[in-house]
Amino acid sequence: MENNLDRFWVSFKQWYLYELPQNNLIKENFIGYDEHDDAKPYLEINFNHYYKLNFGVEYDGILEKDEKITVKSLKMLMELTYSEFIKDRYAFTVDVNKRLAKFNIPLKLRNGVLISVGHKSSNQIEHIYNYEQLERKINYSEELIISDELLDKKTALDYITDSLQYIVSINDGDGIKMKNQEIALLVGGTRESKLYTVIHNELDEINKIINEYFDVRHNEYLNKAKQKREVLNDKDFIEYLYNRIYSLLFLLRIKCNKDQSNEI
Template sequence: MSNKINSVKEKLINDYIKKIDMAIDNYNSAIEPDEEIVNLLIEIVNVFENDIPNLQGSLLIRTGTEIRDANTTRAILIKYLADSGIEYKGKSIEENVNEKRFWNSFIHWFETELPGLELLDGKYLRWDNWDGGIWLLDLDYDHEFTLYRGTVYPDSLKNNTGDFNDIKAFIEIAYKYWIINSGECHYKFTIEVNDRFKIFKLPYRLQSGIVIKQGYKTTFPIDKIINYRMFERKIQFSEDMINSKDLMEKKSALDFIIDALQYLISTQGDSRNEQYKTLALSVSDNMDGKVYAVVKKELEELMKLSNEYFDVRHNDYLNAAKEKREALNDSLFIEYLYNRAYAMLYLLRLKHKETNECE
């Protein structure tokens, strides 16, 4: 790598960094295939083939890795400038930019447009006779959050720092307590929220009053808590961590989802075989059928993968059979294992709900 960069090449690098930033801003994972980022990265690799020979080897260039590859390329270009004694003076990547834009848009709509849409409970509105009359919002956020969350209105929402957990809490409180309790009003509010999630490319949707992370494709919502501390909380942690770019956080997500599945299995009986049978029967009561066989076999396989094959939930070098556990260092394979376990757990949670409702 050359230690000197002339002004022309410096400008070229800065221009490419700006193009990467624009491509990331315009990226929509819901539209496939989206070739803009991939084509840009291939162009950059070709242009700097001699200057930065390790660039191509640092990228995966696969469907689903576009943002990861773009951020890697951006960082390598900035480092290339730094190695030549040039400080990158462009904008840094703003954290939670889409969350901040979403909240800025949503709270503006909530406070200015929503009061006149006949969706809010009347006790949260007041009439102002100015300029022909207008409904205004009359909500004490501190009081409402203290009442329903035991804490005052979060500073993150006041200052718009993009803390999505607090945004989620606001939307769920609004749905349950502030919006008129009717199917039509809840539906219109839900549509408005979800439209904004799409506009600002956030992987969430409001469903039955709960903000859930997108990714698992289903029309069946889970609206019952089995055990928050031992079960639901682990699933929530895993949903947040699996979307991280950090390998260790992805591995933690896999640990949590397998932990949650293990907990559900452990509540079904004494022996492992009986536990698998009980859960398989919750999905299909035909023990001679293929559905029952598939579910039971999948549970066995998932436990074998986590307890014997790979270093999931275990720090021991060897498994019970004194065989070496293989370390998980491939983010894509970790996501595959996660989604496989998540899909099984989601099905069992839905069936768990149905079984209890029938009893």
């Protein structure tokens, strides 16, 4: 069975190619007219030129291929369309977001940028800590978690877990216990604070879940206490655990040691 993202793409591509040229959203210089079909409008865009111009890469031909869409490809097409081809950006944004919501895709077009809407916050991340070890893994996990495939969801959980471990590791303290205490202090201020207690306990609990309870980051059959690690095959629970870790990670990226980061 096709997952929601695949079904969205079938619908979106049909709308993009056949409806969009006719609804007065596209700039006139990107519209051609079929002389043999009552001057029916169609898209006349050199996608390869604009992909090279904006992204420095060749156009992947996704609109012409019968292939599954990835969030990365969708993001590039959506943001390029908004910035280069659209004259009524508000109407385009409304139409796109209605389609995303219809197929329960946790993405939203906002000010020309396709963003994840799984996490609600007035904050924006303003620091890059380590693109290879953190930001890229987070981005990749956001693509995989909305897949309907169990392996993709487990990989997303693995990547978001690695990201949490990284953000903890760049703070002070010898060993994981001390680092958890130090990073909890960045949120709570003092060890007497309830905020400190909540964050410290949450870090400890997540460590137990991913290292002792389930086969998230380990291939060994038993944990250190010689207890059996449970195979994690419940996709709904994986999504719950992913979002729990994601929310904690989001908070720590705001509160973390910004001396270790680069301003965006």
